[in-house]
Amino acid sequence: MLEHTPIQSSGFSNIGPDEDRTGFCLRIRQPNYRGLRMSLVEGIKVVVDEIEYPAATNLYRLGERTYTFDELDAETQARWPVGTAIEVLVDKPGGLDVGVHLVEIEVLLRHPYFPPQFRPAPVHDRRHITIIR
Amino acid sequence: MLEHTPIQSSGFSNIGPDEDRTGFCLRIRQPNYRGLRMSLVEGIKVVVDEIEYPAATNLYRLGERTYTFDELDAETQARWPVGTAIEVLVDKPGGLDVGVHLVEIEVLLRHPYFPPQFRPAPVHDRRHITIIR
Amino acid sequence: MTSHFQYGVSLYSYTDDFGTVMDLEDAFYHVSETGSTGIEILGETHLPAYPQLETAWLDRWFGLLDKYRLEPTNFASWIDTDIQRRRDMTVEEGARQLTTDLELASRLGFKFVRPKFGVIDEELTPHPIWEGCVERVLDLAAKLDIIIIPEIHSPTPIRHPVVEGYIDFIQRTGTKHFGLLIDTGIFQDRPLPFWQHETPEMRDGAMSFLNGIKVPVEQLAEVIEYTPFIQAKFHHIDEELHDHNIPWEKVIPALKSLGYSGYLSSEYEGKRDPWVAIEQVRRQHALIRKLEREWEQANPSKPKEQRDA
Amino acid sequence: MTSHFQYGVSLYSYTDDFGTVMDLEDAFYHVSETGSTGIEILGETHLPAYPQLETAWLDRWFGLLDKYRLEPTNFASWIDTDIQRRRDMTVEEGARQLTTDLELASRLGFKFVRPKFGVIDEELTPHPIWEGCVERVLDLAAKLDIIIIPEIHSPTPIRHPVVEGYIDFIQRTGTKHFGLLIDTGIFQDRPLPFWQHETPEMRDGAMSFLNGIKVPVEQLAEVIEYTPFIQAKFHHIDEELHDHNIPWEKVIPALKSLGYSGYLSSEYEGKRDPWVAIEQVRRQHALIRKLEREWEQANPSKPKEQRDA
Ligand SMILES: [Mn+2]
Numbered sequence: 001m002l003e004h005t006p007i008q009s010s011g012f013s014n015i016g017p018d019e020d021r022t023g024f025c026l027r028i029r030q031p032n033y034r035g036l037r038m039s040l041v042e043g044i045k046v047v048v049d050e051i052e053y054p055a056a057t058n059l060y061r062l063g064e065r066t067y068t069f070d071e072l073d074a075e076t077q078a079r080w081p082v083g084t085a086i087e088v089l090v091d092k093p094g095g096l097d098v099g100v101h102l103v104e105i106e107v108l109l110r111h112p113y114f115p116p117q118f119r120p121a122p123v124h125d126r127r128h129i130t131i132i133r
Numbered sequence: 134m135l136e137h138t139p140i141q142s143s144g145f146s147n148i149g150p151d152e153d154r155t156g157f158c159l160r161i162r163q164p165n166y167r168g169l170r171m172s173l174v175e176g177i178k179v180v181v182d183e184i185e186y187p188a189a190t191n192l193y194r195l196g197e198r199t200y201t202f203d204e205l206d207a208e209t210q211a212r213w214p215v216g217t218a219i220e221v222l223v224d225k226p227g228g229l230d231v232g233v234h235l236v237e238i239e240v241l242l243r244h245p246y247f248p249p250q251f252r253p254a255p256v257h258d259r260r261h262i263t264i265i266r
Numbered sequence: 267m268t269s270h271f272q273y274g275v276s277l278y279s280y281t282d283d284f285g286t287v288m289d290l291e292d293a294f295y296h297v298s299e300t301g302s303t304g305i306e307i308l309g310e311t312h313l314p315a316y317p318q319l320e321t322a323w324l325d326r327w328f329g330l331l332d333k334y335r336l337e338p339t340n341f342a343s344w345i346d347t348d349i350q351r352r353r354d355m356t357v358e359e360g361a362r363q364l365t366t367d368l369e370l371a372s373r374l375g376f377k378f379v380r381p382k383f384g385v386i387d388e389e390l391t392p393h394p395i396w397e398g399c400v401e402r403v404l405d406l407a408a409k410l411d412i413i414i415i416p417e418i419h420s421p422t423p424i425r426h427p428v429v430e431g432y433i434d435f436i437q438r439t440g441t442k443h444f445g446l447l448i449d450t451g452i453f454q455d456r457p458l459p460f461w462q463h464e465t466p467e468m469r470d471g472a473m474s475f476l477n478g479i480k481v482p483v484e485q486l487a488e489v490i491e492y493t494p495f496i497q498a499k500f501h502h503i504d505e506e507l508h509d510h511n512i513p514w515e516k517v518i519p520a521l522k523s524l525g526y527s528g529y530l531s532s533e534y535e536g537k538r539d540p541w542v543a544i545e546q547v548r549r550q551h552a553l554i555r556k557l558e559r560e561w562e563q564a565n566p567s568k569p570k571e572q573r574d575a
Numbered sequence: 576m577t578s579h580f581q582y583g584v585s586l587y588s589y590t591d592d593f594g595t596v597m598d599l600e601d602a603f604y605h606v607s608e609t610g611s612t613g614i615e616i617l618g619e620t621h622l623p624a625y626p627q628l629e630t631a632w633l634d635r636w637f638g639l640l641d642k643y644r645l646e647p648t649n650f651a652s653w654i655d656t657d658i659q660r661r662r663d664m665t666v667e668e669g670a671r672q673l674t675t676d677l678e679l680a681s682r683l684g685f686k687f688v689r690p691k692f693g694v695i696d697e698e699l700t701p702h703p704i705w706e707g708c709v710e711r712v713l714d715l716a717a718k719l720d721i722i723i724i725p726e727i728h729s730p731t732p733i734r735h736p737v738v739e740g741y742i743d744f745i746q747r748t749g750t751k752h753f754g755l756l757i758d759t760g761i762f763q764d765r766p767l768p769f770w771q772h773e774t775p776e777m778r779d780g781a782m783s784f785l786n787g788i789k790v791p792v793e794q795l796a797e798v799i800e801y802t803p804f805i806q807a808k809f810h811h812i813d814e815e816l817h818d819h820n821i822p823w824e825k826v827i828p829a830l831k832s833l834g835y836s837g838y839l840s841s842e843y844e845g846k847r848d849p850w851v852a853i854e855q856v857r858r859q860h861a862l863i864r865k866l867e868r869e870w871e872q873a874n875p876s877k878p879k880e881q882r883d884a
């Protein structure tokens with residue numbers, strides 16, 4: 001089972017060797033009521049302590065596969081299922097400081113059954129989570 | 134998985150044939166952090182819409198077995214495990230009316246490691262739940 | 267066959283609970299505790315390996331149906347016409363999607379499949395491939411004995427070109443495997459609370475349908491013959507068993523008078539705080555059963571006559 | 576062997592989450608994500624068929640330890656001396672209970688068993704059967720290579736007849752299979768928030784220990800040689816990584832100076848709103864690791880010397 005907020009606290013972690021962090025990882029629960037083909041996910045923007053990491057430059061790990069922003073649109077088969085988390089991999093030399101951070105996200109989801117002017121629709125979340133090391 | 138409140142909404146139901154209800158059933162999640170031998174459970178008082186059903190006259194169903202209040206004290210082996218619900222069976226000819234009821238409980242638990250004056254310790258809960266038929 | 271309603275729950279009701287506080291068996295338990303006989307699922311939500319079906323999961327599915335004495339009712343499907351940013355689905359792709367879902371639904375024992383087509387405008391006009399997609403799978407639906415039922419959903423009312431298009435299709439093809447799913451949200455006659463970030467300007471504009479499109483329940487008579495399944499959409503029922511948005515005291519007598527004896531499948535769509543949906547669905551079942559009982563007591567012989575007519 | 580602390584989490588931290596929003600595997604996941612190497616469980620909470628151990632569950636247990644790379648640390652046991660309303664446990668019954676838990680703990684791979692004896696007064700003096708019970712199972716503990724560690728828990732301070740009694744027992748028997756578990760709640764130096772229904776009168780009276788019994792951390796030196804395991808009790812760490820109750824900035828340097836290199840096993844005991852514990856435990860690990868790192872940077876060679884001494 002996942003935490004109820006789209007932003008998950010467990011899994012928030014720096015990436016790369018201890019002394020040479022290359023970025024961080026953030027887990028996000030599928031916030032929609034159905035699982036979506038990746039081509040309907042128009043990326044996830046991450047903001048940590050007011051510094052923005054745009055959707056277009058983040059990577060997206062779903063199970064064994066990692067997608068660039070552009071590769072999302074091409075993935076019309078694999079789904080991000082309900083009850084699972086995607087990992088957003090964010091490039092940030094040095095990683096994030098150990099401690100509590102204010103993390104915000106904007107997930108853009110394209111719902112084909114929404115009127116065209118509401119596509120994509122954003123899902124926002126915002127909470128404090130912690131980098132342990 | 135159970136609902137977070139000790140009082141569970143699902144399972145709240147009248148007992149007996151449709152036209153001749155004999156009482157009602159209320160499910161309660163183990164509210165303590167460890168499972169307890171039944172002999173440490175000093176009964177559960179139920180209040181529905183301000184009418185009190187005393188612990189001593191209720192029955193307690195745990196798995197396949199049903200205990201009277203006095204039989205609880207003799208059951209030093211079987212435990213009410215964490216993550217499970219006990220069913221309190223309450224005698225009430227005619228049952229409860231269909232609709233939403235305000236239900237309150239007092240669970241008395243005897244913690245041997247509490248100072249004697251705090252044994253048993255009460256757990257209270259109170260919420261609105263619904264009889265469907 | 268009974269002249270009473272059949273009661274069910276769509277697991278859509280437990281959105282956000284599912285996968286955070288509730289697994290599939292928990293959901294079955296809560297549905298069965300409402301006294302329901304039917305369970306509705308969403309393919310892309312409740313099949314963990316969708317569109318694959320793992321054998322172990324299939325065994326579990328039938329085990330749960332048996333344990334909780336529930337029958338599969340409707341299987342929700344999506345035809346994602348706007349599949350890529352610069353490309354729409356073709357008729358072939360859409361038909362393939364629908365084939366996948368019909369076959370999944372059939373293997374799981376469902377009687378209905380609800381396809382949700384992408385739309386092309388604010389009126390929710392379905393993408394024009396809808397008709398070709400459905401036509402290509404009608405034989406399969408007949409073979410599997412499944413009825414394909416697109417949903418009439420707010421802001422689309424009953425008297426609308428979209429509905430006319432579906433009825434024309436039924437009349438033109440003469441099919442018995444296509445019909446309408448009525449979502450009771452079309453009868454909403456009081457406003458929903460504002461959603462987070464919604465402003466009064468938004469509510470007056472594109473979101474005005476959230477105030478309720480107030481379809482008169484009498485108009486059910488015009489489509490009931492094409493309607494084998496109803497989703498009992500609702501948003502909030504309070505502690506007095508009073509629904510704040512849907513006029514059940516009109517909807518239920520209308521359905522009873524028309525002799526409807528299919529499913530009412532609960533679709534709770536309100537506050538998503540954990541565990542709230544469980545109790546809300548229970549209140550809806552208490553309320554609808556009460557209204558049905560009251561109607562039957564006031565009209566002791568009518569439903570049978572209607573059915574025999 | 577390392578001169579660093581070992582980090583663990585007691586599943587007690589996830590009380591009320593366990594069984595409502597978290598199953599055993601979820602708990603393992605959250606523990607492993609803190610970077611811990613150790614997991615602590617409560618027999619009567621986390622063994623679903625306690626005191627039975629089902630083979631399938633045992634397989635799952637070892638599968639999870641392997642998957643999440645965790646080792647079992649401490650197994651919590653209760654000796655319910657006040658077992659019936661009119662009857663206390665006998666020494667035989669207590670020893671039988673302890674035997675059951677030692678055997679369960681051993682089968683699961685634990686190194687420590689914490690027995691919680693019933694008490695006879697407000698000072699939390701353990702029921703007099705404690706000594707007989709423990710003495711009867713010392714040979715078994717030796718055979719299983721498990722250390723029995725009663726807990727020094729607020730309101731019992733370090734300098735107290737209860738602790739003296741335990742140390743006397745160790746000295747009298749010469750056992751290596753009995754020691755102390757220090758719960759860091761004894762160092763609490765600022766009050767806990769009032770619990771529901773608690774009044775100022777109650778807080779001034781029997782509940783005054785909830786203001787913190789403020790044991791000076793220096794007194795750890797008096798018992799550290801008997802202390803193979805520490806529960807890192809805490810209640811709230813805020814968004815500035817500031818603990819509102821436990822003076823970690825004193826506790827951690829004291830433990831480092833004494834060369835403690837056993838486990839710090841997180842015991843979150845604060846607000847029980849769902850999912851809160853997960854983040855709170857993470858904050859504690861961030862905080863303690865930071866303090867340990869700072870101490871090590873300021874004292875580059877000390878821990879090794881201490882250990883070699
Ligand atoms: Mn619907």
Ligand SMILES: [Mn+2]
Pocket residue numbers: 726728758806808842
């Ligand atoms: Mn402790």
